[in-house]
Amino acid sequence: MGDKIFAALSYEEAINQYKRTVASVCLMRLKNHADAEDCFQNTFFKLYRNSPDFESQEHLKAWLIRVAINECNRLLRKSKRLLPLTYSDKETISFPYDKCDISWALLMLDLKYRQVLFLYYVEDYEVSQIAQILDKNENTVKSLLRRGREKLKNIYGGESYE
Template identity: 35%
Template sequence: MIVSLSDSRMLKKIKKQDMNAIIHWFDTRKSKFYKIGWAYLKSHHDVEDVFHNTIIKVHEKIHQLKEEQYFDTWVTSIFINECRNLYRKNKQREMEGPVVTEDMSQHETKVEVLDGLAQLDEKYKEIIILKYMKGFSQDEIAEILKVPVGTIKSRLYRGLILLRKVIEGGEGNEL
């Protein structure tokens, strides 16, 4: 990934722990991160909390970034980890509400897929979300999750099989 001149300037400000630069960087990419957060948390309030936590972590840990070209991937990893942490906390509280559906078949299909994803083991769910909802390549997903590309490919394949079984009404937890 090539870092543009404006991104390079922004990154220099971020490395100097300029909170306004970090917030501006996030604001320009908010929809990308929001979609990831929504896939995990399904709550506007929770996604906003994750935004704030991620901004603070980036601010505090920017000195740990080794290569500028991986800044976006590094931040995405932090954001996903924050989503996972909050998801686990929410799951422990078991405060899940019913999903509201409408009569539109496309909306129902999306709800079925999201409900199916919610039933999958996290290792499959996050790869499917990153690949098909966020458009990351398998190589980028491997970098974000810090696992080999072969593992990403096999989990993606197994996850899609399990998702299909869940959506079609079978038990999906066999693999």
């Protein structure tokens, strides 16, 4: 299909491999499907248009997450200037209430905690990597993780997790 190569992956292979990661970042951040889809498309459009050189697939993944976060931030800044007619027009994301799955509780957190916890627990990034992706200090990331866990515990009502 395409002749562009991204870290030994074609464009189609890159989409299939990282579509879940990019979609999760967008949904966790925006919490609705319509906006998440826009950011999802914009993220891969930038990948195709810019065609940056990646040293490895990990580099590609981090780049996609960073771009997806930027796209979400841009959309959020834009949405602040808009006045929605009704809140119910947006199809919000929802997860089943399950004692074993605390994804729904993650959505209750503030954005700054949510994205750190998501990258740490879902994407399995280290603190240093999260700090690099989010362009924050490592200690800041650690503080956000600690406070996020406490808030998550309060929301979930269970015991604290490491």
